[in-house]
Amino acid sequence: MRRTIFELFAKSPFGPLQDHMAKIMECVRLIPDLFRAIEAGDDEQIRIITEKVEKAEFEADEIKNQIRGDLPSTIFTPVDRDDLVDILSFQDHISDVAEDVAVLYGMKKLPFPESIREPFWGFMEKVMLTVEQYARINQELDKLMQSSFGGAEAGRILEMISALSVLEHEADLKQMGLLRKLLSLEEELGALNIVLWMRIFQCVGDIANGAEKVGNRLRLFLSN
């Protein structure tokens, strides 16, 4: 059958881009659970959650590779193909840093002092709000495609991206407060533990940073 002209219609990358983010959220949503287990000192639970995080991160990677494979340079997309590939790797970065949190904690059993728990949870909450905000933006991608990346739908997304930036800034502020508190515990924790906690908190903060970065990148879809 001579129907090869219909090879013109290639697989849409937008649905898979949403699947990818869903998998990443599966990974990121485990991070608060991980800290609850750390708080409770439940080593078994920590191990189980760490494994789940690694599995979800691996699966997200697989989706990423699949999408990249479906986007050879002959594929013409309504948005710049390079931007699309960037969005994909920025999204992927979010699950990478989430995994780093679990991996870093696995290096050395760290004491979780009572006095940093409250500022920590305040920080964690803002980070999750930020990344959930991006996940909501990502959920709009199909509608953005249907509306052809313009008009009212694009306006809505721009507003959501602005809100995302505000949330990320708030998470930054919480992170500062948390670090200040952490550094005051030098006597109690020792320099090494403090450095490790700093790196872990940095990775938690990078989850929010990553969400903001990919949100800003998405703005490029909406221009013109």
Place this chain on the structure above:
Amino acid sequence: MIGLDPWVLWVAVAACVYMAWNIGANDVANAMGTSVGSHAITLKQAVLLAAVFEFAGAFLVGGHVTDTVRKGIVSTDVFVGHPELFVLGMLSALLAAGVWLNLATYLGLPVSTTHSIIGAIVGFGLLVGGMSAVHWGKLGSVVLSWLISPVCGGLMGWLTFTYIKRTVLSRWNPVRAARSIVPILIFPVAMVLTLSMLYKGLKNLKLDVSLDKALLISLAVGTVSFLVLKVILNRKYSTRPRKRTDAFAQVERLFAYLQVGTACSVAFAHGANDVANAIGPFAAIVSVFRNGDLAMNVPVSLWILALGGMGIVVGLATWGHRVIETVGRKITSITPSRGFSAEFATATTVLVCSKMGLPISTSHTLVGSVIGVGVARGMAALNLKVILAIVNSWLITIPATAVVTVLIYLALKALAL
């Protein structure tokens, strides 16, 4: 009388019906695939609409392109005194195009029936009559139309979709916008279709309508279509738009109404242009048999147009519906607003070319139109490698069919003379 056995005529009938069958079996799917793919119409509706409008297009407007194929490419002057050579040549061209189509299908090349038949006719013209036998000017304009028609389709597809984007998709309430724009869009669709039927179309039925009369009637038909669709949409969708989340789904449902109209137009345009690929050479053969010489100034007989139209419908009924189903299932990414834009662009381009007697490829025009919609940011992902495959098939088809024609011609000549 020419020194040819009547069996030559029967072989020609068979070859012509086979070619028409081929067009119905494969090419109609290319024309209707987008409508079924977007779920604007069901497979059954697609087959029914295609049957009616392909036949109508072939019967009413098919004559223009048929004339080009039968006497526009190869000059009959060089065959004066040897009409039998002309008959054998046209028969060889018909057979060669059929053979090449089968071969290309087997190889999976996106070959056009139009290009095959033109290549074949040029091949025989060159062999028998030499350089002077080919109307190079006419051939040049045909080849130029192969390049221009996809570009034209692309430009119109881009314009149409950009208009829809501006007036509907970008709005805060796209459903309400669609309810007022969709009836407006049926106007040009109905008008173009009616105009192409009436103007120089009904001549076959001895009802010659002048241009201004045809324009007036098409304007009326367009207006009536507008009013009918407006009433339907107001009655069916008078409720306030539901949740914003399914606003775009609802918009697409409204555009599905339009795609019924463009599906008819594409089928009509396809019948009008592509029937010539089957009956062009056949009509040439018949007129020689009937007149005993090369008097080609008589119009294409109605029964030949009907034969071509029937062949297409039979191809559609026996095999084409399956191809449409497969194609429709394969294209899931196209929605009615995009499908409408691409089909409107394709139908209009092909109809204009048909009226001008230019044999073009409907499929390639459709590819151009879809890419035009894509450039307006309407398609999720298009694989542009197809363009390369199409250009390749152009470069292969013309010499390949020419060579096959020469071989068949030499064989037939040895047999028949």
